[in-house]
Amino acid sequence: MTDLLTPVLSANWGEDNSWKLSRYEATGGYRAMRKALEMKPEDVITLVKDAQLRGRGGAGFPTGMKWSFVPQDNPNPKYLVVNADESEPGTCKDMPLMMASPHTLVEGIIISSYAINGHTSFIYCRGEVLHVIRRLQQAVREAYAAGYLGKNILGTGYDLDIIVHAGAGAYICGEETALLDSLEGRRGQPRLRPPFPAVAGLYASPTVINNVESIASVPAILANGSDWFQSMGTEKSKGFTLYSLSGHVKNAGQFEAPMGITLRQLIDLAGGVREGHELKFFTPGGSSTPILTGESLDVPLDYEAMAAAGTMLGTKALQIFDETTSIVRTTLRFVEFYKHESCGKCTPCREGTWWLVQLLMKFEAGTAQEGDVDKLLDICDNIGGRSFCALADGAVACVTSAVKHFRSEFEQGYHTPAWELFPYEKSSLFTEEGDAR
Structure with a gap:
């Protein structure tokens, strides 16, 4: 791999009147x-x-x-x-x-x-x-x-x-x-x-x-x-690209780097995870791509390596979540988005995303019942691959990957609200006064 940063598309972003x-x-x-x-x-x-x-x-x-x-x-x-x-x-x-x-x-x-x-x-x-x-x-x-x-x-x-x-x-x-x-x-x-x-x-x-x-x-x-x-990138994923880093990092933003850079390297460029915290999970390419955990910090961020890890590079939108984040709440928020944005053309997506939200709300409130995790996965099985486009597949990926890595946290939703296990103010990036944490 060449240098960590390869400013080509972003080479002139810092210049005065660069848009002219x-x-x-x-x-x-x-x-x-x-x-x-x-x-x-x-x-x-x-x-x-x-x-x-x-x-x-x-x-x-x-x-x-x-x-x-x-x-x-x-x-x-x-x-x-x-x-x-x-x-x-x-x-x-x-x-x-x-x-x-x-x-x-x-x-x-x-x-x-x-x-x-x-x-x-x-x-x-x-x-x-x-x-x-x-x-x-x-x-x-x-x-x-x-x-x-x-x-x-x-x-x-x-x-x-x-x-x-x-x-x-x-x-x-x-x-x-x-x-x-x-x-x-x-x-x-x-x-x-x-x-x-x-x-x-x-x-x-x-x-x-x-x-x-x-x-x-x-x-x-x-x-x-x-x-x-x-000359840039990996064997099958060539060139430079823009990676978006957001969430629990010190300096979020866009980083233009060769294909195949690792998340560990990108987080280092962003100044690291916020002080006193550690990585819990991240999305490699936006919320529609299956999440990965800290075990994948050194996996190259290219198409082949991400596929081998069971996810996708997607839009290279790397959302970083530390240990204060509730995976249940995050998954619910993601799926709420897909429910809202479903065009309603096909039944599995239109109805399935609605039912996913109803069930995830129970997990968040700590009122889910024994077996609801399996029910959640069963609903996903009836949605994925059965719609006109990939929107439903993205909604399913949110859920199945979250359960795969953090099933026990979902099972805690049988008796304890997510906000008690992970107080939401702890994961907030800003205080009530508007200052960054």
């Missing part, structure tokens, strides 16, 4: 775009394939391969849609990136759209983050004014329009087909596949859907080459 076009160009911005427009589209795809860039939104699917699935003989328009609907609990990497350096994303969109022969691209952004939406809109306006967007970009004959679209704040729209339905003006609900978006996506046309960080990583690959990108 003039500052971005002064640090080499849009040179990669110029290079790409001098190449054949298929050569751009080959370069990204050779770099082995994998999707940074959760699944880790090879980005260049996804682009190559777009059928070029289809007469319909080809679309690129950027999934900026960041709403996985604990995840906070795309929003800071778009706030600090929106032109990195815009340049990545131009290169990626050119690669798939697309002429219209969309950025689907979470509606609540109005400040991010305004910054994106400003960056797009600047790019049009500079001739980087619109008709005949830089005299190359290539045309491209970018549309910034504000979602309505539904977590389900982070699922790519629900996002497409929302973008088309319908209620956001997952579609049955096949057909897949690459063949029949937005407006029944070939569509590529990528995460913000995936597309923002493309300009650096074009500028520096595939070998440079492959």
Whole structure:
């Protein structure tokens, strides 16, 4: 592994007015775009394939391969849609990136759209983050004014329009087909596949859907080459990425590091777990990924190692919980979120998450009955793998992994409230006066 920190996407975040076009160009911005427009589209795809860039939104699917699935003989328009609907609990990497350096994303969109022969691209952004939406809109306006967007970009004959679209704040729209339905003006609900978006996506046309960080990583690959990108990371998980650290650490934030760094190293970079406490458990990629305990501190944070550990890298949202935290309460809060955000399309998710919440509330209150832990797992068994999308699977992962590691703590819910075993004020990050503990 190379150095612990590899500032590429975040290299300019600390500069004054880093979001402005003039500052971005002064640090080499849009040179990669110029290079790409001098190449054949298929050569751009080959370069990204050779770099082995994998999707940074959760699944880790090879980005260049996804682009190559777009059928070029289809007469319909080809679309690129950027999934900026960041709403996985604990995840906070795309929003800071778009706030600090929106032109990195815009340049990545131009290169990626050119690669798939697309002429219209969309950025689907979470509606609540109005400040991010305004910054994106400003960056797009600047790019049009500079001739980087619109008709005949830089005299190359290539045309491209970018549309910034504000979602309505539904977590389900982070699922790519629900996002497409929302973008088309319908209620956001997952579609049955096949057909897949690459063949029949937005407006029944070939569509590529990528995460913000995936597309923002493309300009650096074009500028520096595939070998440079492959020099970072692990054997099968190449390059740099943004890790979000939150919870019971001294200095929470985003850390850009090579794929395969360990949580122990990240916690050290964050100044350690808060004073006088020790790690109890953590989520490796947001609340929808199975939790891990301190035994996994030295497991590489890459796709393969996380899968071997029985979890997923997901969005790399590392929520850190110390020994003052009630696993019962945490699991309940996670599942309440998924119950609320279920679109209601499929029965196992709509009804199952509701029943999980009812049962978990009993565990929290200390009124659960003997055998309720097994009942909890049985409900999970009737939800997981039986829904249109992965939302239900995420809700199940919260529960099953929590029971796997802390079954005895759930069994204490047969007679003792969680708030007596783990007083909630002890795990709070702030005092009543608002000062950090």
